[in-house]
């Protein structure tokens with residue numbers, strides 16, 4: 001049962017990742033990407049929170065994990081920038097301060 005759920009979680013996660021590539025790595029509509037990014041990040045982390053709750057871990061662990069998702073969501077939104085010249089996403093590693101140059105074309109963000 002728990003293993004089935006893990007597979008479902010992985011499939012949904014793959015779907016979200018594929019959606020991310022389609023929406024944010026392809027195309028050059030930077031304005032649209034910037035507009036969609038916070039909503040997308042909140043949505044994907046809400047899915048994760050839903051699964052944590054569905055798996056019914058001990059209450060304290062559940063509260064801890066879901067609470068942890070809040071700053072994580074904010075940091076993910078903050079640490080991702082979209083490049084004006086090539087339209088690609090640059091993400092700073094380990095949620096450090098936002099990237100200052102595009103990781104694809106090296107233009108200043």
Ligand SMILES: [Zn+2]
Pocket residue numbers: 083084085086087088102103104105106107
């Ligand atoms: Zn660029």
